[in-house]
Amino acid sequence: MIRKSAFRVCAAAVGLAGLSVSASAALLSHESFETYSEGSAISGANDGQGWTGAWAGQAAATIAGTGLSYSGGDINIDGGGQALRILGDSNNNMATRTFAPQSDTFYFSFLFQSPTAGAETERDFFQVWLSDGSYSGTNSASVAHDQFSGATHRFLARIAKNSGGPFFNDLDTVVNETYLVVGKVSKTGDSGANFDRVDIFINPTTLTEPAVSSVFDTGDTNRSSMSVLGIRTALLESTDEYLLDEFRIGTTWASVIPEPGSLAIAMMLGGAMLLRRRR
Numbered sequence: 677m678i679r680k681s682a683f684r685v686c687a688a689a690v691g692l693a694g695l696s697v698s699a700s701a702a703l704l705s706h707e708s709f710e711t712y713s714e715g716s717a718i719s720g721a722n723d724g725q726g727w728t729g730a731w732a733g734q735a736a737a738t739i740a741g742t743g744l745s746y747s748g749g750d751i752n753i754d755g756g757g758q759a760l761r762i763l764g765d766s767n768n769n770m771a772t773r774t775f776a777p778q779s780d781t782f783y784f785s786f787l788f789q790s791p792t793a794g795a796e797t798e799r800d801f802f803q804v805w806l807s808d809g810s811y812s813g814t815n816s817a818s819v820a821h822d823q824f825s826g827a828t829h830r831f832l833a834r835i836a837k838n839s840g841g842p843f844f845n846d847l848d849t850v851v852n853e854t855y856l857v858v859g860k861v862s863k864t865g866d867s868g869a870n871f872d873r874v875d876i877f878i879n880p881t882t883l884t885e886p887a888v889s890s891v892f893d894t895g896d897t898n899r900s901s902m903s904v905l906g907i908r909t910a911l912l913e914s915t916d917e918y919l920l921d922e923f924r925i926g927t928t929w930a931s932v933i934p935e936p937g938s939l940a941i942a943m944m945l946g947g948a949m950l951l952r953r954r955r
C-alpha cells in the first residue's frame with residue numbers, strides 16, 4: 677500500500693515535470709536583469725536565456741537596484757531585486773535585443789512601472805515594439821503607454837503606424853504601480869504572409885489565454901518574420917523614469933506566463949504525501 681502511494685506520488689511528479697518541460701520548450705527568451713551590476717548600462721549586457729545577441733541601447737537605459745513583481749489571480753511573478761531603468765531620455769531604439777526569428781503567432785510579456793508618467797499633465801510616451809530591425813512605426817507591432825488627456829495615461833495597441841492606435845480605456849494607470857503586459861503578435865491572413873494584428877492583455881489573471889484581449893490593433897507591418905524586441909520612449913522630461921522587468925518571448929500564452937514555481941509543486945507533492953499518510 678505504501679509502495680503504491682509512493683508510486684502514485686512519483687507518477688504525479690513525473691507528470692508535473694513533463695508539464696514543466698513542455699511549457700518551457702515554448703519559451704524562447706527570458707530576461708530578469710538579476711545578473712548584472714546595479715547602475716551598469718544595458719548596452720552589451722548578455723545574460724538571460726535564449727536570446728540571439730546582447731542588448732544594444734542608449735546610456736539612459738541602466739540596471740536598477742529594484743525589481744518588479746506582480747500578483748493577479750493565478751499569476752505570480754517574482755521579479756527579484758533588479759530591473760531595467762530608463763531615465764529622462766527619448767529614443768526610438770532606447771534598448772533592443774534579438775531573438776530567434778518567428779514567422780507564426782508569438783507572445784511577449786513584461787512588467788511595467790513608472791514613478792512619473794501620469795504624475796503631471798506633460799505627455800510622456802513609452803512603447804515596446806517587435807519587428808525585424810531598427811524601429812520605424814510602420815514595420816512594427818507594439819504596446820504603448822501614452823497620455824490620454826491631462827495627467828491621465830493609458831496603455832494602447834499599435835501596429836504598422838507612426839501614431840494613434842486604440843487605447844485600453846478601462847484602466848487609467850497609476851504611478852508606482854506594477855502592471856503585467858502580455859502581447860500577442862499574429863497574422864490574420866488579410867496581409868498575405870505578414871504580421872498584421874497585435875493583441876494586448878493588461879494585468880491578466882489566468883494561466884490560460886483569455887478569449888478576448890484588453891485591446892487590439894490591425895495593420896500590415898510588411899514583415900513576415902520578426903526577431904527584434906525594442907523599447908522606445910518619446911517626449912520625456914529629464915526626470916521621467918520607467919522601470920521594466922521580466923521580459924519573456926514565447927510561442928504560447930503559457931510560455932510567457934510563469935507557471936506555478938517549484939515551491940508550489942513541492943507543496944502540492946507534500947500535500948499529496950500527507951493525504952496518503954493520513955489514510
Ligand SMILES: [Ca+2]
Pocket residue numbers: 708709710743744755756757758759921922
Ligand atoms: Ca528582475
Ligand SMILES: [Ca+2]
Pocket residue numbers: 798799800801911912913
Ligand atoms: Ca513629457
Ligand SMILES: [Ca+2]
Pocket residue numbers: 792793796798799800912913916
Ligand atoms: Ca513627464
